[in-house]
Amino acid sequence: MQTNTHLSSSRIEVVDAIRGIAVAMIILLHSIEHFNLYNQQPPALPLLQLSDQMIWDGLWFAIGGKAYAIFALLFGFSFYIMDSNAARRGQDFRLRFCWRMFLLFCFGCLNAAFFCGEVLVLYSIVGIILPLVCRLKTRTLLVIAGIFMLQPVEWIKMFYAAFVDSQAKILEFDYYDHWNISMESLSTGTFLDTLRTNLWDGQIFSLAWAWGAGRFFQTASLFIIGMVAGRQRWFEDNPVNRKLWARVLAIALLLFFPLYGLSSLIPDFARQFTPEEAAGTSIALLKTSSFMTPLMLVINSLHKCCFMLVIVTSLLFAFYTTRLSRPMRFIMPYGRMSLTNYISQSIIGSFIFYHWGLHLNLCDTASALLFVAILFIQILVCRWWMKSHTHGPLEWAWKKLTYSLLPTA
Numbered sequence: 001m002q003t004n005t006h007l008s009s010s011r012i013e014v015v016d017a018i019r020g021i022a023v024a025m026i027i028l029l030h031s032i033e034h035f036n037l038y039n040q041q042p043p044a045l046p047l048l049q050l051s052d053q054m055i056w057d058g059l060w061f062a063i064g065g066k067a068y069a070i071f072a073l074l075f076g077f078s079f080y081i082m083d084s085n086a087a088r089r090g091q092d093f094r095l096r097f098c099w100r101m102f103l104l105f106c107f108g109c110l111n112a113a114f115f116c117g118e119v120l121v122l123y124s125i126v127g128i129i130l131p132l133v134c135r136l137k138t139r140t141l142l143v144i145a146g147i148f149m150l151q152p153v154e155w156i157k158m159f160y161a162a163f164v165d166s167q168a169k170i171l172e173f174d175y176y177d178h179w180n181i182s183m184e185s186l187s188t189g190t191f192l193d194t195l196r197t198n199l200w201d202g203q204i205f206s207l208a209w210a211w212g213a214g215r216f217f218q219t220a221s222l223f224i225i226g227m228v229a230g231r232q233r234w235f236e237d238n239p240v241n242r243k244l245w246a247r248v249l250a251i252a253l254l255l256f257f258p259l260y261g262l263s264s265l266i267p268d269f270a271r272q273f274t275p276e277e278a279a280g281t282s283i284a285l286l287k288t289s290s291f292m293t294p295l296m297l298v299i300n301s302l303h304k305c306c307f308m309l310v311i312v313t314s315l316l317f318a319f320y321t322t323r324l325s326r327p328m329r330f331i332m333p334y335g336r337m338s339l340t341n342y343i344s345q346s347i348i349g350s351f352i353f354y355h356w357g358l359h360l361n362l363c364d365t366a367s368a369l370l371f372v373a374i375l376f377i378q379i380l381v382c383r384w385w386m387k388s389h390t391h392g393p394l395e396w397a398w399k400k401l402t403y404s405l406l407p408t409a
Helices: 009-033 046-062 067-088 094-114 120-126 129-133 138-149 152-163 176-188 191-212 215-231 239-271 289-321 325-330 332-336 338-353 364-386 393-404
Strands: none
Touching: 009 046, 009 067, 009 289, 009 325, 009 332, 009 338, 009 364, 046 364, 067 094, 067 215, 067 289, 094 120, 094 129, 094 191, 094 338, 094 393, 120 191, 120 215, 129 215, 138 215, 138 289, 152 289, 176 191, 191 215, 215 289, 239 289, 289 325, 325 332, 332 338, 332 364, 338 364, 338 393
């Protein structure tokens, strides 16, 4: 494995800026979801109805499935930084990282007590892939990441539907009972009711949904790609990397548009035919959910990943080549405190929307504006905090526990 002996400050800055933007994107999307409660009431004013629809569609198009993917990409990058720093000290970081993932699982449970749609528990489970593969060659890592990105389980489902049983559903988990129990608690329960159901039913449906949405394999792929990005120093600003990211941007755009088009064209095409017309043809397979659902998951996963790369490359070029680097630097402290901010978002959001708190029933426009204000306050608090600290509160606790409760290898 290639080991870097120096990490430039600019490289760390751009990663912190992008991470901060990703966390900001996450809070905005969660705000219009009412942190999974979805209890919005349509406003009476037609103008607000239009605004709600624009905000809902716009945020889901730009953020849905992309902000989390950016976060996952940078998670793998962070692993590489810690692993390479440990290697320079003559230490093997892999066992310590497994301990670190257990600690992340605990932080995830804390977050899940407030917000049942959190991702830290998923990250702590999937993150174990990194110490298992980190000593492999870069080309091997990219092959593994590519296989994971193509969603191998969904291809197994399609193959089974095409050649074995077109009506059977395999490798799926039914989580709707747990979802219903959790939603009932969020809507009517006390804080203790919410905490209990979130930590059990909420986590079960969250992980089952993540499995059904292909998040396990996509997250593993992005973790590995982020680690490779660190190994190859792709986030450094130099002519070679600018050409690399320009090619990535071009390829991502070229792939995004046909994949995004297929995500609506294929279902529309299948709906044109009645079951009688489709009988005995390959179109009949498209009309079965056991084949269509995994097919659309693969396509949607890929076009969201392409759009995520468009966002990342655009932010990189904005940071290194335009005056937008200044506002991006403004958000860097927010990115450096991503764990603290992510969990505090859940606490604030659950208090605002759930029954145990204020139980506000806001339209999408009001929800987005409220959390833009909360986001701005969070950024200001982070900038104030980082003037006198090197880590956020939870980041400091995570680091302290990572290195103090396990003997040095």
